[in-house]
Amino acid sequence: MITIDYSRRPEDYSEPFDPEELMLSRISGAARREVVRKMIREGRMNEVPEGFDNPVLSHDERRAWARYNPSFLGGEYLPPCREDEVEIARVTIRSTTFDVVSVRAKSGKDRISYRINDEYNGDNLGEKHTRTSVRPLTLGSLLDFLIGAWSLYESVEWNYPGDLEGQLGFFWGESQFYPEFDEALREKVTEGFYANQKREE
Template sequence: MSKAQTPKALPVSSLQYRPRDYFARYDLQAELLTHVKGRARREMIKGALENGAIDELPDFLKEPELESFDRTMLGRMHPMFLGGEFLARLKPKEVEIARISIRSTTFDVTVVYARLVGKRIHYRVVDEYEGETLEEPTTRTSARPLTMGQLIDFFLHAWDLMGCLKMNYPDDVEEMQCFFEAESEFYPCLDETLRDMVQERFAAETDGE
């Protein structure tokens, strides 16, 4: 392809933005944050990395999944520390590509996992309740990584973020925005994009009321 034909790189804020790969070699932060399930532990890891103190963090906090005893101890400190700890176990060579956390009592987390099977990428949406909060389809495949728009469409069809926000805060968009958080090591603008979608969907509705 000639230089004149080379397509321009899309900004990461575009719904058409597509990461190059989910399975390349990661830096330490990406490695930990695509495998560690617990929300509170991920926050500890981020803080330790920012402060250059990751080696001081106990090894069990950096494990993808806690042992039952350690999980119980965290839960006794506060239920919020259990957020994400009951997600389905990652399969071999599977990574987390996106998650949404809500500020419920236990800070429930729903995620999208991806793994390469042959020449196709297999995705699944999992929650902490063995699928009780999800609707089909919760799986799909693709030949290339999803665009951010495709990811959002797949994620929110399987887990109804908008319905969850409407149920908890039917008349308050500001509280809706405070009730959830999205994260992704592959889609840097996922949280911002979802917040714009929430604002666009509910602001006019609540203003009218």
């Protein structure tokens, strides 16, 4: 059994130094990000269509991209990062359009500001979807912030009631700053599942 270090915190939230990794981190669309990443790995960066690696797509570009598959829209309706803001984690839901929830951080003079964004102008978020800290968040604090602002437990239970395997297959997490982010999310969902089962007994 893997022991997750919830006290781990990154030194800072600096963007990648590698220009290709920096470009990938700024692409909001999950499917587009993976397509461009694959082309980079295969040495075909020069074949990426013009504008395909932009952080966000225009309305017409999104419509054209969605014609291939509705799931390709995942992340495409997230608001763009603000100046000097970095995405520190994201969760993708395996809904029809693969909706994405993104956690961003911006370092200021004395404090770091955080905000959580969804693809519905915040309609799926609670009131406490912003916060600040002096130092980067620990993994545990990041999860508390995310789960406190966005009803992940309710989402997985609604789609897969009483089915832990289905719930764990309904989402995945990504973070360049927190290597254990996905595993920690799964552990939290598993704990929530069994706690809910116990309440219903």
